[in-house]
Amino acid sequence: MAVSDVESTNEGPGTAGTARAGAQGSVLVVDDDPTVSEVVAGYLERAGFAVRLAADGPTGLRAAEELRPDLMVLDLMLPGMDGLEVCRRLRAGEDGGRPVPVIMLTARGDEDDRILGLEVGADDYVTKPFSPRELVLRVRSVLRRAQAAAPAGTPQGGPEGGPRLAVAGLVLDPAARRVHKEGRELALTLREFDLLAYFLRHPGQVCDRERLMREVWGWDFGDLSTVTVHVRRLRGKIEDDPGNPQLIRTVWGAGYRFEPAPDTGAEHAFRTEDGHA
Known part of the structure; x- marks a missing residue:
């Protein structure tokens, strides 16, 4: 056909x-x-x-x-x-x-x-x-x-998505819904993008799967394996060694924690594109 x-x-x-x-x-x-x-x-x-x-x-x-x-x-x-x-x-x-x-x-x-x-x-x-x-x-x-994706010409930092976020070689542009790692654009699905954006906006916080499903998917219930799979896929795209993740850490029995720079401290590692912490 x-x-x-x-x-x-x-x-x-x-x-x-x-x-x-x-x-x-x-x-x-x-x-x-x-x-x-x-x-x-x-x-x-x-x-x-x-x-x-x-x-x-x-x-x-x-x-x-x-x-x-x-x-x-x-x-x-x-x-x-x-x-x-x-x-x-x-x-x-x-x-x-x-x-x-x-x-x-x-x-x-x-x-x-x-x-x-x-x-x-x-x-x-x-x-x-x-x-x-x-x-x-x-x-x-x-x-x-x-x-929620804004046109490519949307001014950075506008109400459509907020300022760009930069951490650990990653640059996430909420307005254009694009992510780069060390200058190379990453191909993320809609959910992967939203999941990464949520982690970037909540560095150092332990997020259980129920919270991620509610905040990222917008569901109050569902199959939590959906979250597990998306975290695994996201790690495969942003981590240098997905088998030993350094950015999205598993907190056993509790959920996941995004650690921008485990060696230097999240308070010094996370910044917006304009350089503000």
Whole structure:
């Protein structure tokens, strides 16, 4: 199926009133089960989203690359190319551009699949069977994070994100949502960026997984392994030796602590881009 043939659920009988659909953003749903796709599309459209459908992995990947939706709902098990490979290739091809947020649909009980989905760059996951209302809430939550990104020309330090933060060779620009390590830009997912920003703003504090899920994900409950996986992925991108992390330390039985410079003391190591502590 060519990308031009990807079905738009806004085109069909009974949708004359959907001119406002899309006010909340565009969502690409990739699932080979038409019943699931149609139910999800219906709920998303009623919530104000413009929805496109794709029924296999290659078509979904092409649609994501060419249409650049605001968010992608991606089933794990797909013909032609599974959801993990779709997500992996999508992330590999973004090369520092605006990432397409991905919510992965996985089977209940397949913890390994959920973890793998997060590790290849998915921003969130929902297990089947799921409540369509829950999925809509997850979509809104992920999009709120994505839409917080300011245009590249936004003045530094503006209300959109605050001043840039620099520590241990890392420079994080909240307004542009970009991170550099020793001059090299890092490819972080939306959640990884938000997690790093939270750590940078709370140096020396012990943050348990419940707190991180509440403050970074905006959820009062959920699978805490999501936090664990994202911390591991973030370490893999910012630590010199992820197996012996020096920035994001594990406090056994309590959570994680960001230590900007363990040898010199956090009070001297952490500063904003303008040099103020």
